[in-house]
Amino acid sequence: MKRMKSLLLITMMLMTVTEYFSCKPKNAGTAVNSDAASKVYVAPGKYDEFYNFVSGGFSGQLSVYGLPSGRLLRVIPVFSVDPEKGYGYSEETKPMLNTSHGFVPWDDLHHTDLSQTNGEIDGRWIFVNGNNTPRVARVDLTTFRTHEIIELPNSAGNHSSPFITENTEYVVAGTRFSVPPDNANGDIPINTYKQNFKGYISFISVGKEDGKMDIAFQIQCPGINFDLSHAGKGKSHGWFFFSCYNTEQANTLLEVNASQKDKDFIMAVNWKKAEEYLKAGKGKKVSVKYAHNTYDEKTHSATSEIRNEVIVLDSKELKDLCYFIPCPKSPHGCDVDPTGEYIVGSGKLAALIPVFSFDKMQKAIADKAFEGEYEGIPVIKYEAALHGEVQKPGLGPLHTEFDGRGNAYTTFFVSSEVVKWGLKDLQVIDRVPTYYSVGHLMIPGGDSKKPNGKYLVAYNKITKDRYLPTGPELSQSAQLYDISGDKMQLLLDYPTIGEPHYAQAVAADVIKDKSVKFFKIEENAHPYLTKGEGESKVVREGNKVHIYMTAIRSHFAPDNIEGIKVGDEVYFHLTNLEQDWDVPHGFAVKGALNAELLIMPGETQTLKWIPEKVGIYPIYCTDFCSALHQEMSGYVRVSPAGSNVPLTFSLGTNQPAADNTANPGK
Amino acid sequence: MKKLLMLLFAAIYLAACGGGGQNNSAETPKTNTDAKTENGNPSYDPNRGEGKFTKVEVGASLDVAMADNGEKVYGVKCGSCHKLSDEKLVGPGWKGVTSRHTPEWIMNFVTNTDEMLNKDPKAQAQLEICLVRMPNQNLSDDEARSLYEFMRKNDGVK
Numbered sequence: 001m002k003r004m005k006s007l008l009l010i011t012m013m014l015m016t017v018t019e020y021f022s023c024k025p026k027n028a029g030t031a032v033n034s035d036a037a038s039k040v041y042v043a044p045g046k047y048d049e050f051y052n053f054v055s056g057g058f059s060g061q062l063s064v065y066g067l068p069s070g071r072l073l074r075v076i077p078v079f080s081v082d083p084e085k086g087y088g089y090s091e092e093t094k095p096m097l098n099t100s101h102g103f104v105p106w107d108d109l110h111h112t113d114l115s116q117t118n119g120e121i122d123g124r125w126i127f128v129n130g131n132n133t134p135r136v137a138r139v140d141l142t143t144f145r146t147h148e149i150i151e152l153p154n155s156a157g158n159h160s161s162p163f164i165t166e167n168t169e170y171v172v173a174g175t176r177f178s179v180p181p182d183n184a185n186g187d188i189p190i191n192t193y194k195q196n197f198k199g200y201i202s203f204i205s206v207g208k209e210d211g212k213m214d215i216a217f218q219i220q221c222p223g224i225n226f227d228l229s230h231a232g233k234g235k236s237h238g239w240f241f242f243s244c245y246n247t248e249q250a251n252t253l254l255e256v257n258a259s260q261k262d263k264d265f266i267m268a269v270n271w272k273k274a275e276e277y278l279k280a281g282k283g284k285k286v287s288v289k290y291a292h293n294t295y296d297e298k299t300h301s302a303t304s305e306i307r308n309e310v311i312v313l314d315s316k317e318l319k320d321l322c323y324f325i326p327c328p329k330s331p332h333g334c335d336v337d338p339t340g341e342y343i344v345g346s347g348k349l350a351a352l353i354p355v356f357s358f359d360k361m362q363k364a365i366a367d368k369a370f371e372g373e374y375e376g377i378p379v380i381k382y383e384a385a386l387h388g389e390v391q392k393p394g395l396g397p398l399h400t401e402f403d404g405r406g407n408a409y410t411t412f413f414v415s416s417e418v419v420k421w422g423l424k425d426l427q428v429i430d431r432v433p434t435y436y437s438v439g440h441l442m443i444p445g446g447d448s449k450k451p452n453g454k455y456l457v458a459y460n461k462i463t464k465d466r467y468l469p470t471g472p473e474l475s476q477s478a479q480l481y482d483i484s485g486d487k488m489q490l491l492l493d494y495p496t497i498g499e500p501h502y503a504q505a506v507a508a509d510v511i512k513d514k515s516v517k518f519f520k521i522e523e524n525a526h527p528y529l530t531k532g533e534g535e536s537k538v539v540r541e542g543n544k545v546h547i548y549m550t551a552i553r554s555h556f557a558p559d560n561i562e563g564i565k566v567g568d569e570v571y572f573h574l575t576n577l578e579q580d581w582d583v584p585h586g587f588a589v590k591g592a593l594n595a596e597l598l599i600m601p602g603e604t605q606t607l608k609w610i611p612e613k614v615g616i617y618p619i620y621c622t623d624f625c626s627a628l629h630q631e632m633s634g635y636v637r638v639s640p641a642g643s644n645v646p647l648t649f650s651l652g653t654n655q656p657a658a659d660n661t662a663n664p665g666k
Numbered sequence: 667m668k669k670l671l672m673l674l675f676a677a678i679y680l681a682a683c684g685g686g687g688q689n690n691s692a693e694t695p696k697t698n699t700d701a702k703t704e705n706g707n708p709s710y711d712p713n714r715g716e717g718k719f720t721k722v723e724v725g726a727s728l729d730v731a732m733a734d735n736g737e738k739v740y741g742v743k744c745g746s747c748h749k750l751s752d753e754k755l756v757g758p759g760w761k762g763v764t765s766r767h768t769p770e771w772i773m774n775f776v777t778n779t780d781e782m783l784n785k786d787p788k789a790q791a792q793l794e795i796c797l798v799r800m801p802n803q804n805l806s807d808d809e810a811r812s813l814y815e816f817m818r819k820n821d822g823v824k
Contacts, residue, residue: 518804520804521743531741532741532742532743532746533741534741534745550746552747553747553798555756577742577743577746578803579743579802579804580801580803580804583801626798626799627798628798
């Protein structure tokens, strides 16, 4: 008994100790709980739990962060040149940025969507859109490189893109700025918008094994603005939903003139029906011009092909292809819950959130519960498709993601907050402020069938005072919340690049073990490969000079080249002979009107240089590669045009003559 | 009893607040760069090195076809840094390498380079001279074996 008593006493003491001496600071008075730091702390050398792919907005690139730490892991060049990686500067990567307008060095990357199988993220590719010169890109997630870019004809402002169907059958692209079709005369008054401007929705098929993209068909729609979209899933698989604004069809002062109507639309597209029409030959072949660019990891080179035809289905003629559902006040986000039953439309100017029911919509179509037509497309009665409205959720709803537990999370730009609400009862459960004016939000898998409802990230449009001031121009701001409990909990605030729009995240395990570490030199099929130092050489073909050069820690072969003349087109074809992870070599030439090359192990990349002045030009490795990296350099001698200096190249043998060494002053 | 509890109290206090460093050390990744400890381990065989090869069968005469394959591998993956003479380039020249090391040591070194450089006294002595860590060129077992045969050829085995 006495022993029992002692034990009890000890236990009580222990409890007291834990309470008073656990050393946890009590951080009263802040929005952040005291355990926030430990929840985002990833110890040195440890990995994050999630890969987070975040659009780089007007940087044109795709950034990769780790969650929950918020650490930037990589920036993948997609639509913009990147001198750091030689992307868009090397001969091999230049074709990736080719378009029907020629080489476009920049775009505005808005949205991201990871490939899915059965509605779950499969970690193979991520698709991203270019808004300005309409394009969709596919990034491979074994190399984290852009493998394919396809341009979209008949389009402008590719905004409602690149959202995918649940087995990645299609990735869609919808035009935000309606324009006259490409093969029509575009030299017309702008105020003939209503007669002449059209909106096109593109369905790009995705190869099951190789991911290769191809425009399967386009649907010609009324000339309005298609803003965002999401595919149906589960029961609504086979349908795609697009938010539409400017149903007023204004062509000037849209801020006022496109905000006249009480309701615009969500457009529901029956893409299975579209496939039937396509099979039945209802599509029209239309002459257009668009670029399709692919990168091959075997030749380490991109090729660009111009295509000239696309098949168009007409939404006016083919009656049960498209339906409009009225949606209040210029809808922006168009999000489908994990079951595929609820479609959430978010009116930018609305003070409520309408939630539509897929089942009710189907019934309305069967019952022909239409209130009329808009440009030949049936308009379903609002009430007939409506599941219900979330009343007074906040101001300016934009985007919604889901946690897989029956809850939705919507961002509010005007009232700068994220609001959690129940999908069934449409009641607000919780709200947290964001800093400031949130746009998109992201839950890992939050637009798939299987969300991982642990974290939520808010991507804000305004940064202001969140970080140390850096002049008028600031980085962007994101906040990470723990949403595993009833209440959302702010954990972390961190800067991001560009202007992040949409983002995706997936458990690290889905991707990390498939990551390529280096390219096998045996598989290198580059036409200018130098397979071993013994094969290095310099070949003149007229005024073109091809330098077959190798790089290994820590020298180039050859490293002395003479006989280059002013006006020559010099191509340095660099092969990195290393066969180990994380041993890139860089390459730069003094005065070259170009960027550097950054060559991964086993890869070949080419720098073009046209020397304009006589002289000696140093070349060197830009990426610190070994203790003797500073020695990894060489010289190129440029002689006048018409000079008869013979073409020579060497490594280690171009030594001074004996008498020169004896009399260095001579 | 009271005294004992006080002691216990103090001990818990120390464990909770004084041991911050200890808590962290559990998270610190284990490094294996401490060569001295590894070298002091009597189980390490410096003639064999560290790696998968424990016994390499070597014929009395040269396998010419294998040596030819080895020469090709040399051209792509080794020749940038190693001469066939005894002259040092980036790494040591290959002349006599088969008499300086056992076939097991060589094959372990060329396939398990990083671990050998972290552990092996002879490899570390070479690193002190060359100062460039030999790259792991990811040789397959066959490539490594052919390369060894080419080294034998280079050392005069017929």
